[in-house]
Amino acid sequence: MNAHVANGDIAERTRAIVGALRSLEGPLLPILHEVQDEFGYVPHEALPVIASELNLSRAEVHGVMTFYHDYRDHPAGRHVLKLCRAEACQSMGGDAVADRMKTLLGVDFHQTALDGSVTLEPVYCLGLCACAPAAMLDGELYGRIDDQTIADLVAEVRR
Amino acid sequence: MSVTIYVPRDAAALALGAEKVAEAVTQEIAARGIDAKIMRNGSRGMFWLEPLVEVEVSGKRIGYGPVKVKDVAALFDAGLESGGDHALCLGEVEGLPFLKEQTRLTFARCGVVDPLSLKDYEAHGGLAGLRRAADMAPADVVKEVTESGLRGRGGAGFPTGIKWKTVLDAVGERKYIVCNADEGDSGTFADRMIMEGDPFVLIEGMAIAGLATGATKGFIYIRSEYPHAIATMTEAVEIAGGAGILGASVLSSGRAFDIEVRTGAGAYVCGEETSLLNSLEGKRGVVRAKPPLPAHQGLFACPTVINNVISLASVPVILEKGAVFYRDFGMGRSRGTIPLQIAGNVKHGGLYETAFGLSLGDIVERIGGGTATGRPVKAVQVGGPLGAYFPRTLFDTPFDYEAFAAKDGLIGHAGIVIFDDTVDMLKQARFAMEFCAVESCGKCTPCRIGSTRGVETADKIAQGIEPEKNRALLADLCNTMKFGSLCALGGFTPYPVTSAMTHFPDDFAPTPLIEAAE
Ligand SMILES: Cc1cc2nc3c(=O)[nH]c(=O)nc-3n(C[C@H](O)[C@H](O)[C@H](O)COP(=O)(O)O)c2cc1C
Ligand code: SF4
Ligand code: FES
Numbered sequence: 001m002n003a004h005v006a007n008g009d010i011a012e013r014t015r016a017i018v019g020a021l022r023s024l025e026g027p028l029l030p031i032l033h034e035v036q037d038e039f040g041y042v043p044h045e046a047l048p049v050i051a052s053e054l055n056l057s058r059a060e061v062h063g064v065m066t067f068y069h070d071y072r073d074h075p076a077g078r079h080v081l082k083l084c085r086a087e088a089c090q091s092m093g094g095d096a097v098a099d100r101m102k103t104l105l106g107v108d109f110h111q112t113a114l115d116g117s118v119t120l121e122p123v124y125c126l127g128l129c130a131c132a133p134a135a136m137l138d139g140e141l142y143g144r145i146d147d148q149t150i151a152d153l154v155a156e157v158r159r
Numbered sequence: 160m161s162v163t164i165y166v167p168r169d170a171a172a173l174a175l176g177a178e179k180v181a182e183a184v185t186q187e188i189a190a191r192g193i194d195a196k197i198m199r200n201g202s203r204g205m206f207w208l209e210p211l212v213e214v215e216v217s218g219k220r221i222g223y224g225p226v227k228v229k230d231v232a233a234l235f236d237a238g239l240e241s242g243g244d245h246a247l248c249l250g251e252v253e254g255l256p257f258l259k260e261q262t263r264l265t266f267a268r269c270g271v272v273d274p275l276s277l278k279d280y281e282a283h284g285g286l287a288g289l290r291r292a293a294d295m296a297p298a299d300v301v302k303e304v305t306e307s308g309l310r311g312r313g314g315a316g317f318p319t320g321i322k323w324k325t326v327l328d329a330v331g332e333r334k335y336i337v338c339n340a341d342e343g344d345s346g347t348f349a350d351r352m353i354m355e356g357d358p359f360v361l362i363e364g365m366a367i368a369g370l371a372t373g374a375t376k377g378f379i380y381i382r383s384e385y386p387h388a389i390a391t392m393t394e395a396v397e398i399a400g401g402a403g404i405l406g407a408s409v410l411s412s413g414r415a416f417d418i419e420v421r422t423g424a425g426a427y428v429c430g431e432e433t434s435l436l437n438s439l440e441g442k443r444g445v446v447r448a449k450p451p452l453p454a455h456q457g458l459f460a461c462p463t464v465i466n467n468v469i470s471l472a473s474v475p476v477i478l479e480k481g482a483v484f485y486r487d488f489g490m491g492r493s494r495g496t497i498p499l500q501i502a503g504n505v506k507h508g509g510l511y512e513t514a515f516g517l518s519l520g521d522i523v524e525r526i527g528g529g530t531a532t533g534r535p536v537k538a539v540q541v542g543g544p545l546g547a548y549f550p551r552t553l554f555d556t557p558f559d560y561e562a563f564a565a566k567d568g569l570i571g572h573a574g575i576v577i578f579d580d581t582v583d584m585l586k587q588a589r590f591a592m593e594f595c596a597v598e599s600c601g602k603c604t605p606c607r608i609g610s611t612r613g614v615e616t617a618d619k620i621a622q623g624i625e626p627e628k629n630r631a632l633l634a635d636l637c638n639t640m641k642f643g644s645l646c647a648l649g650g651f652t653p654y655p656v657t658s659a660m661t662h663f664p665d666d667f668a669p670t671p672l673i674e675a676a677e
């Protein structure tokens with residue numbers, strides 16, 4: 001992930017991604033996923049390139065990109081911590097876990113810590129509802145979160 | 160002879176430390192020079208026992224669980240590789256009541272086999288259904304599925320055979336099978352488990368659907384919150400292609416069928432079938448008005464079968480054992496088995512596949528063992544965020560589509576979330592509205608605006624502001640959303656809200672504190 005990518009570079013790398021995926025049926029979501037993988041977010045400058053390569057309007061591509069919760073328009077922190085906020089996790093004290101995590105990390109949901117260490121995001125179910133409350137840190141899963149897990153997660157993102 | 164030790168790689172097992180346990184087991188095997196190999200299976204679905212380590216001893220699988228890394232050395236000291244005794248030893252896994260009393264048709268192999276071994280899959284009955292379907296006329300395959308009584312497990316409960324028949328009869332340049340693996344409901348994980356634990360059964364089910372309807376291409380749309388399922392499914396599709404199960408000639412039948420795995424982008428509404436189709440096409444996931452039905456004009460305007468993971472994964476056993484075999488399980492118009500997903504504040508949470516008809520109380524108290532916190536059960540939400548909250552007084556309701564509907568509830572994808580007596584039902588009602596507001600596709604006003612108004616109104620009730628008037632307003636909003644929404648997101652959000660108000664009125668009473676302060 002690189003927050004300071006030159007515009008020309010973004011255009012070029014985006015064009016390569018579109019080139020590789022354009023033959024798919026309905027390629028826009030796979031392309032946006034790939035662009036986000038490449039840059040860590042979907043840079044503003046990538047949208048007109050995707051639009052012109054796929055022969056779509058810019059508004060259309062912008063509309064799709066902003067509809068989905070997964071795509072971000074600026075870089076995330078070095079770590080992304082997703083806390084499940086859905087009912088099964090609520091029933092096992094998920095709200096308290098969220099409050100504690102927000103306090104310890106000094107961020108609210110959808111925010112990145114000032115030192116760039118972590119972005120906190122809500123997620124509605126990770127399919128771990130029988131071992132709630134649950135979280136995902138950079139793709140790693142944690143179930144039955146207790147005070148120890150919270151401490152471990154905080155230590156992990158601060159490392 | 161080499162011993163096989165099983166350590167699950169199901170996402171929930173991983174969330175409970177299975178990866179580190181597997182590493183520790185590997186180390187012990189090497190350090191002790193034991194002739195053993197590790198197999199990473201799916202989960203048996205008993206999550207209070209995960210990570211559940213199993214060892215095969217003279218044809219029987221002996222289990223140990225829940226195993227922590229620090230237990231591993233002691234387990235080997237006790238002779239784990241030969242099924243030795245230890246405090247964590249559970250005896251023969253298949254003999255545990257939770258597993259023994261189930262009827263596992265769809266989940267028969269989940270947790271048992273190596274998910275990515277076709278050899279294992281076939282040795283446990285895999286591909287028998289597809290082989291049979293390949294020898295049958297498409298209409299006969301459809302007939303078999305219709306007669307089995309299988310209804311869509313994704314929520315709406317629509318008869319699968321009838322949907323397939325519509326697509327078989329539809330004319331189109333090409334046809335598609337779309338598997339809805341967006342499983343967004345809280346309390347549900349059956350789709351995830353089958354994709355991680357027995358991916359070939361879904362592939363087989365989709366291939367049968369393709370042969371039955373003349374569709375040549377399938378898509379599996381998996382939510383991005385399930386990276387492990389995406390990885391396993393992608394690998395399984397490749398393996399199936401290499402083995403001729405998918406491709407230009409499915410099992411040498413001369414008929415083509417291929418599958419592509421796609422990743423969602425974090426929108427709950429994309430589980431709604433028409434919104435999912437828009438998403439696959441690369442559009443905003445807004446809901447389409449019906450008609451036209453997807454069966455007539457679905458993906459890229461072609462005739463499309465769109466089915467839930469479990470619906471499709473239930474088809475191979477129907478083709479293998481016949482419609483009558485499957486139909487003989489269940490009650491009323493709810494035929495076959497249903498994978499109950501028991502979750503939330505529960506002692507024995509997990510996946511329990513059984514014929515329709517058990518009572519809700521039986522599921523919660525006997526099978527689930529009551530709450531994890533040991534406190535009394537107060538409410539049970541069945542069917543995800545759009546499902547009703549049931550009080551204990553409705554515990555005699557049998558698990559059946561019609562019986563739940565008769566009590567103003569739904570079984571949805573069969574997720575069962577248990578709450579103890581500390582739950583505040585006004586807060587849960589507020590959450591239902593908030594969730595709807597966050598996830599609304601925005602197409603219709605009752606859902607888009609009504610849900611936000613619902614949150615505000617719930618807040619006013621909580622603050623004791625004109626409680627009676629605001630309770631009436633909340634009920635009215637629910638009514639408007641129920642009848643004025645295009646799809647079930649706005650249309651069913653009233654279920655959790657209204658059920659909370661009806662069954663738990665005390666939680667909606669004004670707080671005496673604020674009244675006293677006025
Ligand atoms: C808001 C909303 C979300 C839904 N989410 C899912 C889902 O995650 N998985 C699913 O299979 N069906 C979901 N459905 C139901 C689908 O629209 C559709 O009924 C189902 O995929 C049809 O397949 P089936 O007949 O095999 O159940 C959802 C419906 C709505 C209204
Ligand atoms: S009810 Fe909500 S989610 Fe469904 S179509 Fe209307 S706005 Fe979209
Ligand atoms: S509700 Fe939190 S993981 Fe499902």
